[in-house]
Amino acid sequence: MGFEKSxxxxxxxxxxxxxxxxxEITETDYKLISDFISNEENLFPPFGKTGGIQxxxxxxxxxxxxxxxxxxxxxxxxRAYLVGSxxxxxxxxxxxxxxFHKVVLYLTELEIGTCWMGGTFNRKSFEKEITxxxxxxxxxxxxLGYAKDKQRLFDKTLRKVVKADNKKSWDKLFYDGSFxxxxxxxxxxxxxxxxxxxRIGPSASNKQPWRLVLSEDRVxxxxxxxxxxNYNKLGYNMQLLDMGIAMCQFDLACKELDVEGKWAIDDxxxxxxxxxxxxxxxxSVK
Ligand SMILES: Cc1cc2nc3c(=O)[nH]c(=O)nc-3n(C[C@H](O)[C@H](O)[C@H](O)COP(=O)(O)O)c2cc1C
Numbered sequence: 001m002g003f004e005k006s007x008x009x010x011x012x013x014x015x016x017x018x019x020x021x022x023x024e025i026t027e028t029d030y031k032l033i034s035d036f037i038s039n040e041e042n043l044f045p046p047f048g049k050t051g052g053i054q055x056x057x058x059x060x061x062x063x064x065x066x067x068x069x070x071x072x073x074x075x076x077x078x079r080a081y082l083v084g085s086x087x088x089x090x091x092x093x094x095x096x097x098x099x100f101h102k103v104v105l106y107l108t109e110l111e112i113g114t115c116w117m118g119g120t121f122n123r124k125s126f127e128k129e130i131t132x133x134x135x136x137x138x139x140x141x142x143x144l145g146y147a148k149d150k151q152r153l154f155d156k157t158l159r160k161v162v163k164a165d166n167k168k169s170w171d172k173l174f175y176d177g178s179f180x181x182x183x184x185x186x187x188x189x190x191x192x193x194x195x196x197x198x199r200i201g202p203s204a205s206n207k208q209p210w211r212l213v214l215s216e217d218r219v220x221x222x223x224x225x226x227x228x229x230n231y232n233k234l235g236y237n238m239q240l241l242d243m244g245i246a247m248c249q250f251d252l253a254c255k256e257l258d259v260e261g262k263w264a265i266d267d268x269x270x271x272x273x274x275x276x277x278x279x280x281x282x283x284s285v286k
Contacts, residue, residue, distance in 0.1 A: 002042055003109060007252045010109045011197050016164065017113030018155045020077040020145030029110055030055075033144075036106050037082075043102060046251070046263055047095040051086030053103060054130045055144075067129050070122035071143070075115065076152060078143030082107075082114075083126055085136040088236045091265075093139060094280060097244020098251075100140060101201075105252065113147040116140060116245075118204050118238040140241060162206045167199055173208065174199075177216040179273045189218055190259060197249040203242040207231070210246040211273060220284040222268055223247060227276045243280050250283065260286040 003010075025033075036042060037053045044050060057080045062068050069081060082103065086096040104114045118140050126138050159165060174183040174195055188195050191214065198210055211224040225243050232238070247263070254261055267279045 002036070003106060003252075005109050007105060007109070007256050008193060008197065010105055011200060011249055011253070014105065014108040014114075014202070016115040016159075016202060017145075017147045017151075018075050018115050018143075018158065019148045019150075019152045020075075020079060020113060020143065021148045022077055023079075023146050025079045025112065025144060025146070029112060032110060033082075033107065033112075037103060043099055047098065050092055050095040050099055051084060051136065052131075052133065053100065054083050054085075056081045056083055056126075056129050063129050065129060067125055069125050069129065071117070072120050072122070073154075074117075074120040074158070075143045076154075077145060077148070079145040081126070081141050081143055083130050083138060083141045085130065085132055085138050087135055088137055088139075090237070090240060093237060093240035094244045094247070096139065097241035098248040099244070100241070101245040101248040102252070104142060105248070107142075107144065111146065112144055114142040114144060116142055116202050116204075116241075118241065119234060137236070139236060139238070164206050166206065168208050170195075170199065173211060175211065175213045177213070178270055179211075179213065179277075180271075183212075183214055188214060190257075191218070191221060191254075193257060194250045194253040194259070195221070197253040198246045201242075201245050201249040203245065204231075204238045207239065207242070209239045209242050211277060213268075213270060215268075218285075220268075220282050221250070222270070222279065223250075223281045223283070224273070225278050225280055226273060227278065229276060240280075247281060247283070254283075262286055 084100045086092045171182040176183040207228045213222045261283050
Protein backbone atom coordinates (compact mmCIF):
# COMPACT_ATOMS: atom_id res chain seq x y z
CA MET A 1 0.00 0.00 0.00
CA GLY A 2 1.04 3.62 -0.47
CA PHE A 3 3.09 5.33 -3.15
CA GLU A 4 4.43 3.11 -5.89
CA LYS A 5 5.62 5.59 -8.49
CA SER A 6 8.08 8.46 -8.30
CA UNK A 7 6.33 11.06 -6.14
CA UNK A 8 8.60 13.75 -7.65
CA UNK A 9 7.20 12.93 -11.09
CA UNK A 10 3.69 12.87 -9.65
CA UNK A 11 4.19 16.38 -8.20
CA UNK A 12 5.28 17.52 -11.67
CA UNK A 13 2.10 16.15 -13.22
CA UNK A 14 -0.45 17.35 -10.65
CA UNK A 15 -2.66 20.28 -11.49
CA UNK A 16 -6.06 21.32 -10.22
CA UNK A 17 -8.89 19.58 -12.08
CA UNK A 18 -12.31 21.24 -12.05
CA UNK A 19 -13.99 19.37 -14.90
CA UNK A 20 -14.57 15.63 -14.47
CA UNK A 21 -15.58 12.76 -16.69
CA UNK A 22 -18.96 11.19 -15.92
CA UNK A 23 -17.23 7.79 -15.59
CA GLU A 24 -17.63 6.45 -12.07
CA ILE A 25 -14.55 5.85 -9.93
CA THR A 26 -13.79 2.12 -10.13
CA GLU A 27 -14.26 -0.19 -7.13
CA THR A 28 -10.53 -0.92 -7.23
CA ASP A 29 -9.70 2.77 -6.94
CA TYR A 30 -12.24 3.31 -4.14
CA LYS A 31 -10.67 0.45 -2.23
CA LEU A 32 -7.17 1.91 -2.70
CA ILE A 33 -8.38 5.35 -1.53
CA SER A 34 -10.15 3.99 1.50
CA ASP A 35 -7.17 1.80 2.45
CA PHE A 36 -4.87 4.79 2.15
CA ILE A 37 -6.94 7.17 4.26
CA SER A 38 -7.85 4.62 6.91
CA ASN A 39 -4.22 3.74 7.52
CA GLU A 40 -3.12 6.35 10.05
CA GLU A 41 0.46 5.09 9.99
CA ASN A 42 0.54 5.98 6.37
CA LEU A 43 -1.30 9.26 6.63
CA PHE A 44 -0.24 11.11 9.73
CA PRO A 45 3.50 10.77 10.26
CA PRO A 46 5.63 12.77 10.85
CA PHE A 47 3.27 14.89 12.99
CA GLY A 48 0.78 12.52 14.62
CA LYS A 49 -2.97 12.56 14.12
CA THR A 50 -3.94 16.01 12.99
CA GLY A 51 -7.53 15.61 11.79
CA GLY A 52 -9.92 13.47 9.82
CA ILE A 53 -10.45 12.71 6.14
CA GLN A 54 -13.66 11.20 4.78
CA UNK A 55 -14.88 10.18 1.31
CA UNK A 56 -18.37 11.17 0.23
CA UNK A 57 -19.82 9.79 -3.01
CA UNK A 58 -22.19 11.94 -5.03
CA UNK A 59 -24.54 11.65 -7.99
CA UNK A 60 -25.36 15.00 -9.58
CA UNK A 61 -23.78 16.57 -6.52
CA UNK A 62 -26.31 14.83 -4.26
CA UNK A 63 -25.07 12.40 -1.62
CA UNK A 64 -26.64 9.08 -0.53
CA UNK A 65 -28.26 10.97 2.33
CA UNK A 66 -29.90 13.27 -0.22
CA UNK A 67 -27.75 16.25 0.70
CA UNK A 68 -26.81 18.60 -2.12
CA UNK A 69 -23.15 19.57 -1.94
CA UNK A 70 -22.62 22.98 -3.51
CA UNK A 71 -19.47 24.32 -5.18
CA UNK A 72 -20.92 27.51 -6.69
CA UNK A 73 -20.43 26.19 -10.22
CA UNK A 74 -16.67 25.87 -9.90
CA UNK A 75 -16.59 22.08 -10.15
CA UNK A 76 -18.26 20.06 -12.90
CA UNK A 77 -19.31 16.39 -12.61
CA UNK A 78 -17.36 15.29 -9.53
CA ARG A 79 -18.00 11.63 -8.62
CA ALA A 80 -17.06 12.07 -4.97
CA TYR A 81 -15.44 14.43 -2.49
CA LEU A 82 -12.71 14.03 0.03
CA VAL A 83 -13.60 16.16 3.03
CA GLY A 84 -11.08 17.21 5.67
CA SER A 85 -11.63 18.24 9.28
CA UNK A 86 -9.32 19.59 11.95
CA UNK A 87 -9.06 22.20 14.72
CA UNK A 88 -8.84 25.86 13.89
CA UNK A 89 -5.36 26.76 15.14
CA UNK A 90 -1.98 27.46 13.58
CA UNK A 91 -0.22 24.12 13.89
CA UNK A 92 -3.31 21.95 13.34
CA UNK A 93 -3.85 23.70 10.01
CA UNK A 94 -0.20 23.41 8.93
CA UNK A 95 0.09 19.74 9.89
CA UNK A 96 -3.30 18.81 8.51
CA UNK A 97 -2.37 20.53 5.23
CA UNK A 98 0.59 18.17 5.04
CA UNK A 99 -1.58 15.08 5.61
CA PHE A 100 -4.32 16.12 3.18
CA HIS A 101 -1.77 16.87 0.49
CA LYS A 102 -0.22 13.43 0.89
CA VAL A 103 -3.62 12.02 -0.07
CA VAL A 104 -3.90 14.45 -3.00
CA LEU A 105 -0.56 13.18 -4.31
CA TYR A 106 -1.58 9.57 -3.83
CA LEU A 107 -4.77 10.27 -5.82
CA THR A 108 -2.70 11.95 -8.55
CA GLU A 109 -0.60 8.80 -8.74
CA LEU A 110 -3.83 6.81 -9.26
CA GLU A 111 -4.72 9.31 -12.01
CA ILE A 112 -7.67 10.62 -10.09
CA GLY A 113 -8.16 14.35 -10.50
CA THR A 114 -8.33 16.68 -7.49
CA CYS A 115 -8.69 20.37 -6.75
CA TRP A 116 -7.84 21.68 -3.28
CA MET A 117 -10.82 23.79 -2.17
CA GLY A 118 -10.88 26.12 0.79
CA GLY A 119 -13.33 28.70 -0.42
CA THR A 120 -15.58 27.66 -3.29
CA PHE A 121 -17.77 25.14 -1.54
CA ASN A 122 -20.82 25.42 0.65
CA ARG A 123 -19.40 24.54 4.06
CA LYS A 124 -22.84 24.10 5.68
CA SER A 125 -23.86 21.38 3.22
CA PHE A 126 -20.57 19.51 3.68
CA GLU A 127 -20.86 19.76 7.47
CA LYS A 128 -24.23 18.01 7.33
CA GLU A 129 -22.77 15.13 5.38
CA ILE A 130 -19.77 14.13 7.48
CA THR A 131 -19.25 13.19 11.11
CA UNK A 132 -17.58 16.21 12.60
CA UNK A 133 -15.66 15.74 15.87
CA UNK A 134 -16.19 18.15 18.72
CA UNK A 135 -13.99 21.20 18.14
CA UNK A 136 -13.32 20.38 14.49
CA UNK A 137 -14.33 22.33 11.38
CA UNK A 138 -13.89 21.75 7.64
CA UNK A 139 -10.86 23.67 6.35
CA UNK A 140 -10.77 22.01 2.92
CA UNK A 141 -12.21 19.48 0.54
CA UNK A 142 -11.44 18.20 -2.92
CA UNK A 143 -13.67 16.83 -5.64
CA LEU A 144 -12.63 13.42 -7.01
CA GLY A 145 -13.05 11.83 -10.42
CA TYR A 146 -11.21 11.15 -13.64
CA ALA A 147 -10.24 14.32 -15.48
CA LYS A 148 -12.29 15.16 -18.54
CA ASP A 149 -9.89 15.28 -21.48
CA LYS A 150 -10.98 18.70 -22.48
CA GLN A 151 -11.01 21.17 -19.62
CA ARG A 152 -13.83 23.66 -19.88
CA LEU A 153 -13.36 27.20 -21.09
CA PHE A 154 -14.46 28.17 -17.56
CA ASP A 155 -11.59 26.22 -16.06
CA LYS A 156 -9.09 27.72 -18.47
CA THR A 157 -10.38 31.21 -17.69
CA LEU A 158 -10.20 30.51 -13.96
CA ARG A 159 -6.61 29.29 -14.32
CA LYS A 160 -5.84 32.64 -15.96
CA VAL A 161 -7.65 34.65 -13.28
CA VAL A 162 -5.78 33.01 -10.42
CA LYS A 163 -2.63 32.85 -12.59
CA ALA A 164 -2.45 29.12 -11.83
CA ASP A 165 0.34 28.55 -14.31
CA ASN A 166 2.26 31.49 -13.07
CA LYS A 167 4.51 30.10 -10.36
CA LYS A 168 6.95 32.55 -8.75
CA SER A 169 10.65 32.17 -9.51
CA TRP A 170 13.30 31.07 -7.00
CA ASP A 171 14.46 34.60 -6.19
CA LYS A 172 10.96 35.56 -5.01
CA LEU A 173 10.64 32.61 -2.64
CA PHE A 174 13.94 31.21 -1.41
CA TYR A 175 16.75 32.75 0.63
CA ASP A 176 20.32 31.94 1.46
CA GLY A 177 21.43 32.18 5.11
CA SER A 178 19.13 35.13 5.87
CA PHE A 179 16.41 37.10 4.14
CA UNK A 180 19.08 39.42 2.80
CA UNK A 181 20.31 37.10 0.08
CA UNK A 182 18.27 35.05 -2.40
CA UNK A 183 19.04 31.40 -3.04
CA UNK A 184 19.99 30.08 -6.46
CA UNK A 185 19.37 26.53 -7.65
CA UNK A 186 23.08 25.86 -7.94
CA UNK A 187 23.67 26.87 -4.33
CA UNK A 188 20.79 24.77 -3.00
CA UNK A 189 22.98 21.74 -3.57
CA UNK A 190 21.34 18.45 -2.52
CA UNK A 191 18.12 20.29 -1.67
CA UNK A 192 17.56 21.69 -5.15
CA UNK A 193 14.81 19.22 -6.10
CA UNK A 194 12.94 19.30 -2.75
CA UNK A 195 12.95 23.12 -2.85
CA UNK A 196 11.81 23.12 -6.49
CA UNK A 197 8.89 20.88 -5.42
CA UNK A 198 7.82 23.59 -2.94
CA ARG A 199 7.81 26.09 -5.81
CA ILE A 200 5.52 24.06 -8.06
CA GLY A 201 3.01 23.11 -5.34
CA PRO A 202 -0.59 24.33 -5.18
CA SER A 203 -1.67 27.20 -2.93
CA ALA A 204 -4.89 29.06 -2.22
CA SER A 205 -5.52 31.53 -5.10
CA ASN A 206 -2.00 30.58 -6.20
CA LYS A 207 -0.59 33.15 -3.77
CA GLN A 208 2.49 31.00 -3.01
CA PRO A 209 3.00 32.42 0.50
CA TRP A 210 5.91 30.13 1.44
CA ARG A 211 9.38 31.63 2.01
CA LEU A 212 12.34 29.37 2.77
CA VAL A 213 15.69 30.21 4.30
CA LEU A 214 18.43 27.64 3.83
CA SER A 215 21.03 27.88 6.58
CA GLU A 216 24.60 28.73 5.57
CA ASP A 217 25.85 25.29 6.59
CA ARG A 218 23.12 23.70 4.38
CA VAL A 219 21.85 21.62 7.31
CA UNK A 220 18.56 23.36 8.05
CA UNK A 221 15.78 24.76 5.94
CA UNK A 222 13.46 27.19 7.73
CA UNK A 223 9.89 27.50 6.49
CA UNK A 224 8.18 30.91 6.81
CA UNK A 225 4.86 32.25 5.63
CA UNK A 226 4.37 35.66 4.09
CA UNK A 227 0.68 36.25 4.80
CA UNK A 228 -1.32 37.88 2.04
CA UNK A 229 -2.95 40.90 3.74
CA ASN A 230 -6.75 40.66 4.20
CA TYR A 231 -6.87 37.07 2.96
CA ASN A 232 -8.11 35.62 6.24
CA LYS A 233 -11.81 36.18 5.51
CA LEU A 234 -13.44 32.82 6.15
CA GLY A 235 -12.69 32.69 9.88
CA TYR A 236 -9.50 30.69 9.54
CA ASN A 237 -6.10 31.18 7.99
CA MET A 238 -6.29 29.16 4.79
CA GLN A 239 -2.70 29.97 3.88
CA LEU A 240 -1.48 27.82 6.78
CA LEU A 241 -2.69 24.86 4.69
CA ASP A 242 -0.39 26.09 1.92
CA MET A 243 2.51 25.80 4.38
CA GLY A 244 1.62 22.18 5.14
CA ILE A 245 1.47 21.51 1.40
CA ALA A 246 4.94 23.02 0.90
CA MET A 247 6.35 20.92 3.75
CA CYS A 248 4.77 17.78 2.27
CA GLN A 249 6.17 18.43 -1.22
CA PHE A 250 9.63 19.07 0.28
CA ASP A 251 9.58 16.10 2.65
CA LEU A 252 8.31 13.49 0.19
CA ALA A 253 10.90 14.63 -2.36
CA CYS A 254 13.65 14.27 0.28
CA LYS A 255 12.42 10.78 1.14
CA GLU A 256 12.48 9.74 -2.49
CA LEU A 257 16.06 11.04 -2.77
CA ASP A 258 17.02 9.18 0.43
CA VAL A 259 17.75 12.42 2.25
CA GLU A 260 16.73 11.80 5.84
CA GLY A 261 15.62 14.73 7.90
CA LYS A 262 13.44 15.77 10.80
CA TRP A 263 11.02 18.59 11.57
CA ALA A 264 11.14 20.88 14.60
CA ILE A 265 9.61 24.14 15.71
CA ASP A 266 12.82 25.97 16.55
CA ASP A 267 12.71 29.60 15.48
CA UNK A 268 16.18 30.90 14.54
CA UNK A 269 14.92 34.45 15.19
CA UNK A 270 16.17 35.80 11.89
CA UNK A 271 15.31 39.31 10.88
CA UNK A 272 12.05 38.92 8.96
CA UNK A 273 11.28 39.96 5.41
CA UNK A 274 8.46 42.30 6.47
CA UNK A 275 5.64 42.54 9.00
CA UNK A 276 3.58 39.89 7.19
CA UNK A 277 6.24 37.21 7.55
CA UNK A 278 5.97 34.59 10.28
CA UNK A 279 8.10 31.59 11.25
CA UNK A 280 6.46 28.15 10.93
CA UNK A 281 8.78 25.09 10.97
CA UNK A 282 12.35 23.95 10.35
CA UNK A 283 13.61 20.85 8.62
CA SER A 284 17.14 19.57 9.37
CA VAL A 285 19.08 16.82 7.70
CA LYS A 286 19.83 13.87 10.02
C1 LIG B 1 -5.55 25.69 0.46
C2 LIG B 1 -6.06 25.83 -0.96
C3 LIG B 1 -7.35 26.28 -1.19
C4 LIG B 1 -7.86 26.38 -2.49
N1 LIG B 1 -9.17 26.77 -2.67
C5 LIG B 1 -9.71 26.74 -3.93
C6 LIG B 1 -11.10 26.98 -4.10
O1 LIG B 1 -11.83 27.25 -3.14
N2 LIG B 1 -11.61 26.90 -5.35
C7 LIG B 1 -10.85 26.59 -6.44
O2 LIG B 1 -11.39 26.53 -7.54
N3 LIG B 1 -9.50 26.36 -6.30
C8 LIG B 1 -8.92 26.42 -5.08
N4 LIG B 1 -7.58 26.11 -4.91
C9 LIG B 1 -6.75 25.74 -6.08
C10 LIG B 1 -5.75 26.83 -6.47
O3 LIG B 1 -6.39 27.87 -7.15
C11 LIG B 1 -4.64 26.19 -7.34
O4 LIG B 1 -3.94 25.23 -6.57
C12 LIG B 1 -3.65 27.21 -7.85
O5 LIG B 1 -4.28 28.11 -8.73
C13 LIG B 1 -2.46 26.55 -8.59
O6 LIG B 1 -2.91 25.75 -9.65
P1 LIG B 1 -2.54 24.20 -9.72
O7 LIG B 1 -3.16 23.52 -8.50
O8 LIG B 1 -3.16 23.72 -10.99
O9 LIG B 1 -1.03 24.08 -9.69
C14 LIG B 1 -7.04 26.03 -3.61
C15 LIG B 1 -5.74 25.59 -3.37
C16 LIG B 1 -5.25 25.47 -2.07
C17 LIG B 1 -3.87 24.94 -1.86
